[in-house]
Amino acid sequence: MSKLIIQGGHKLKGEIRISGMKNAATPILAACILATERCVIKNIPNISDVRVMLQILKGLGFLISYKNHTVTVLPKKVTLRGLDVGLIQKLRSSILILGPLLSRMGRVSLPEPGGCIIGRRPIDTHLYGFQKLGAKVLHKNKQIFLSAQKLKGAEIILPEFSVTATENIIMAACLAKGITVIKSAAIEPHVIDLIDFLNKLGGNIKQDLGHKIIVKGVKKLFGGEHTVIPDSIEAGTFIVATLITKGKLKLRGVDHNHLDAVYELLERIGAGLTLSKNSVEIFFKKPLSSFKLQALPYPGFPTDLQAPFGLLATQCNGTSLIHDPLYEGRMSYVNELIKMGANAIICDPHRVLITGLTALKGMEIKGLDLRAGATLVLAGLLAKGITIVDGSENLDRGYEKFDERLNKLGAKIKRE
Known part of the structure; x- marks a missing residue:
């Protein structure tokens, strides 16, 4: 130590x-899982949470370049076999790969994430949102199992203003069939930055009347460039x-x-x-x-x-x-x-x-x-x-x- x-x-x-915002960089990197073409993310801070997230993406099969605060993510065939459990347990924001992987792969199994010791931070709100979108959820022995043949849009009223749950549900809903309306959504600047990034990739997401976010599912997300706030x-x-x-x-x-x-x-x-x-x-x-x-x-x-x-x-x-x-x-x-x-x-x-x-x-x-x-x-x-x-x-x-x-x-x- x-x-x-x-x-x-x-x-x-x-x-x-x-520097670029830590709390914006990690969800945006997780969102690259949804892209089918090259993503270039600028103003990425050189911090250990970012480096761990990049290692997680590499384990999933993505090609990663990180130089001068710019990350390039090249999509390859995504595989869950390379996921490093130790990295997941080190990083609280690793929870953010659940939504994209569920949407892209139709199934995912992860241990509970790690991170800062600042009190109880249950993931119930994340899992509730996934269930509303049609996923089957099993949370047992600190392990999370998700599966869905096809996610479907839904109206979701969150029980708390959870930033990461809002981000996870947005990413899961991007490729879902139909329209998802998230009420009591977090609208922190880094949530809006994630929305801006996903829209650049071809997403259809907007903030409407305060703490409400509307996601219209699309068939495919492409690539793009973005600068972190x-x-x-x-x-x-x-x-x-x-x-x-x-x-x-x-x-x-x-x-x-x-x-x-x-x-x-x-x-x-x-x-x-x-x-x-x-x-x-x-x-x-x-x-x-x-x-x-x-x-x-x-x-x-x-x-x-x-x-x-x-x-x-x-x-x-x-x-x-x-x-x-x-x-x-x-x-x-x-x-x-x-x-x-x-x-x-x-x-x-x-x-x-x-x-x-x-x-x-x-x-x-x-x-x-x-x-x-x-x-x-x-x-x-x-x-x-x-x-x-x-x-x-x-x-x-x-x-x-x-x-x-x-x-x-x-x-x-x-x-x-």
Whole structure:
């Protein structure tokens, strides 16, 4: 297990270009299973989750080229014999190959996926959607078995705003006979990016009146080119890093529409913010005010930024309330911040009260998931002395060269 050793007390300054979005890249790569011609995907981040997904596609028989953040996927005869169970169990987003494989092959058997430990994330909503499309489903002993002679369009009312379930059902419905209407669908930017990609391949999908998605089945999907959207979660992470170090940073290559909820909160607490075309300059201009934050489905505040903004709350005047109703395990980072000197009370698995301003002191800590790991690295930038963050491989799952890029902005981080 690798470690990051961080010397605190250095302001961040300069410019950085935001990477392609992890949460958009993996479903789009999974969707290539449906294509019958070459797909070229640009702005793919060089992260371990992407590399694992590419290995899974290779195991299915696809020819893969990955160079300069561009992936080319050439379809060959798809085979389930090459699926690596170990890779499936490493990657939470491997669940996204279920829909495309069911649609293309008519059957699929997979173990339950792995991924971050952020609470219970059952796959019932995925399986419910497949059943509504006409698939036979067996979920037993942590193994998933799906089969269908021909999927048929249906009206599906999802019991939760599940991003991956929405994506999986969209992909399964693309080649189904008839029209599928998904209600209570997730409409996060990466879901819309997946829809845009599938439509470029010849799909017929549209978002209609808020959380409703309509999929008209087509006989065949072709090939095409697509550029993955910028990572708004990475942008939000660098924004917090700038504010806690009282620095000044320009983020290039952002989509402002995807950051509306973040910008609104930043303006409310008094952060310095200047927007221009495809870029934002963030700077510390005065002591920040405490805030209430509730993670919500899009267009609400993203759950993946709850942890970094929980850290930011330690540097705000007054008591902030952080509420994440989506996952009960997302507060693991708070216990580590308390060790470092934060004044925080975990009210229940979904809510925490954090009172600032508090100084943090460096020590050895551990991030249990991707976003907690990134948050604790930022805590190390803020803390007095040396902070050691165990489990930096979690960071590599979703942030491209995170430590190297922070160092270029003025941080002092060493990897061991």
